[in-house]
Amino acid sequence: xxxxATNSTRTDFINxxxxxxxxxxxxWINDSDTTxxxxxxxxxxxxxxxxxxxxMSSPSDATGVLQLVVIDPQGSTIEPxxxxxxxxxxxxxxxxxxQFGVLVDSATAKVNA
Numbered sequence: 046x047x048x049x050a051t052n053s054t055r056t057d058f059i060n061x062x063x064x065x066x067x068x069x070x071x072x073w074i075n076d077s078d079t080t081x082x083x084x085x086x087x088x089x090x091x092x093x094x095x096x097x098x099x100x101m102s103s104p105s106d107a108t109g110v111l112q113l114v115v116i117d118p119q120g121s122t123i124e125p126x127x128x129x130x131x132x133x134x135x136x137x138x139x140x141x142x143x144q145f146g147v148l149v150d151s152a153t154a155k156v157n158a
Contacts (some may be wrong), residue, residue, distance in 0.1 A: 066139075066140055066143070067143065069112075069139045069140050069141060069143075070139070071139065071140075072114055072115070072118075072137040072138065072139055073111075073137065073138050073139070073140070074118055074119065074135060074136070074137055074138075075098070075099050075111070075135070075136060075137075075138050076097075076098050076099070076132075076134055076135055077090070077098060077099040077100070077101040077113075077134050077135070077136055078093065078098055078099065078100050078101060078102050078134075079101050079102045079134065080133045080134050081101060081113065081116045081117075081133055081134060081135075081136050082116075083116070085101055085104055085113050085116070085136075086113055086114070086115075086116065087112060087113065087114070088101075088104035088105060088106060088109075088112070088113055089104065089105045089106070089107065089108050089109025089110075089111065089112050089113075089141055090103075090104050090105065090109045090110070090111050090112075090113065090138075091109050091110045091111070092110050092111065099111050099113070099136065099138060101113065101136075108141070108142065109141060109142065110140070110141060110142045111138040111139065111140060111141060112138060112139050112141040113136045113137075113138055114136070114137050114138060114139055115136060115137035116133060116135075116136050117131055117132055117133055117135050117136070118135065118136065118137040119132075119135065120132050120133075120135065
């Protein structure tokens with residue numbers, strides 16, 4: 046419970062779930078700003094200014110906030126009997142750059158070093 050400036054007691058509780066995926070093992074279903082192609086698999090991208098949409102119109106082979114792992118994870122392009130509508134702009138991404146300092150970076154010069 047919390048007390049506001051008006052000294053009235055609130056009885057609302059807010060529950061939340063925090064998931065810290067430092068290793069980048071979890072996949073997150075997210076929409077992208079363009080249609081995804083097979084050539085985009087395992088490419089990196091950033092998020093738009095609202096952090097809601099993956100910007101795959103300019104993907105990177107080296108680094109980015111997210112890495113595309115699966116195209117259309119819920120739709121019928123993978124499972125023909127799935128009732129979900131196919132959506133080639135949706136993808137399953139993993140977090141490649143987080144706020145905890147772990148960075149997945151596959152830039153050729155860095156990997157070769």
